[in-house]
Amino acid sequence: MGTGGESVEIRSASKSYGAVRALDNVTLNVAPREFVSLLGPSGSGKTTLLGLLGGFIQPSSGSIHFGDRDVTLEPPHKRDIGIVFQNYALFPHMNVSENVAFPLRARRLPKASWSEKVRTALAMVGLAGYEERGVAQLSGGQRQRVALARAIIFEPRLILMDEPLSALDKQLRESMQIELRELHKRIGATIIYVTHDQREALTMSDRVAVLKGGRIVQIDRPERLHDHPADSFVASFIGEASLLPVRRIDYRQRGAGTRHPAQRPDRPERRRADPGGT
Ligand code: ADP
Numbered sequence: 521m522g523t524g525g526e527s528v529e530i531r532s533a534s535k536s537y538g539a540v541r542a543l544d545n546v547t548l549n550v551a552p553r554e555f556v557s558l559l560g561p562s563g564s565g566k567t568t569l570l571g572l573l574g575g576f577i578q579p580s581s582g583s584i585h586f587g588d589r590d591v592t593l594e595p596p597h598k599r600d601i602g603i604v605f606q607n608y609a610l611f612p613h614m615n616v617s618e619n620v621a622f623p624l625r626a627r628r629l630p631k632a633s634w635s636e637k638v639r640t641a642l643a644m645v646g647l648a649g650y651e652e653r654g655v656a657q658l659s660g661g662q663r664q665r666v667a668l669a670r671a672i673i674f675e676p677r678l679i680l681m682d683e684p685l686s687a688l689d690k691q692l693r694e695s696m697q698i699e700l701r702e703l704h705k706r707i708g709a710t711i712i713y714v715t716h717d718q719r720e721a722l723t724m725s726d727r728v729a730v731l732k733g734g735r736i737v738q739i740d741r742p743e744r745l746h747d748h749p750a751d752s753f754v755a756s757f758i759g760e761a762s763l764l765p766v767r768r769i770d771y772r773q774r775g776a777g778t779r780h781p782a783q784r785p786d787r788p789e790r791r792r793a794d795p796g797g798t
């Protein structure tokens with residue numbers, strides 16, 4: 521399975537909604553088979569950027585290229601992208617097999633090839649044998665896997681994901697992160713992955729693009745972001761995921777130096793800072 525990854529280039533793209541500049545002169549290059557996360561707080565432009573790649577949103581200026589194809593004016597269905605959203609929108613009246621085969625139907629691929637492709641895609645996401653199951657009889661995690669199978673069944677060279685795991689509980693989310701990472705290696709597609717969860721971005725990605733106010737403030741490998749943040753925003757945003765305990769101790773030593781440790785309130789900020797804890 522897999523026909524290799526697409527290379528993706530965004531050239532100086534901007535997008536405004538009236539007075540709101542959702543994206544401000546964004547340039548991004550993603551290599552074939554790379555896993556790149558778009559990380560940033562709410563409202564920083566992540567979904568808008570993904571929408572430009574999917575073709576759901578037109579840039580106000582700039583262009584988008586897949587390989588040497590300029591796709592800026594191409595509608596979504598011509599771009600051949602696998603897409604997984606947070607609300608994975610399965611068709612409730614169809615069983616698992618029909619849901620997963622939907623992109624094949626939409627592409628008018630010969631029906632004789634469907635069942636083999638469905639079987640392969642379901643095996644890829646750990647749902648072998650679930651073909652006849654009704655969607656209502658699946659857990660949240662299983663539904664998300666069906667959505668994944670549906671996104672990979674036509675062997676797209678590019679897959680876009682917008683917070684695909686955020687509806688799952690912490691334990692399931694962490695195991696799905698590992699599975700997604702392994703799935704990525706097996707299918708060899710390029711993946712662009714939106715998340716506001718620092719730890720998720722750092723553990724899953726080849727590179728992470730940190731967004732703020734519609735701009736990419738830094739794009740780098742996880743360890744590089746961690747060790748060489750471009751500015752204090754990146755440092756604090758990334759730092760929340762991994763550096764925080766050390767910093768908090770320094771802060772408390774300065775801020776509450778006269779207090780005995782036993783008298784301190786019980787670390788509420790550490791719980792708040794755990795991005796996977798809610
Ligand atoms: P994120 O996904 O990072 O939370 P978005 O890309 O959804 O951010 O939004 C970026 C900015 O653009 C925000 O200020 C948001 O309010 C604004 N925005 C997004 N979509 C629209 C829209 N359809 N109309 C008006 N403003 C929008």
Ligand code: MG
Nearest residue numbers: 563566567568
């Ligand atoms: Mg969003």
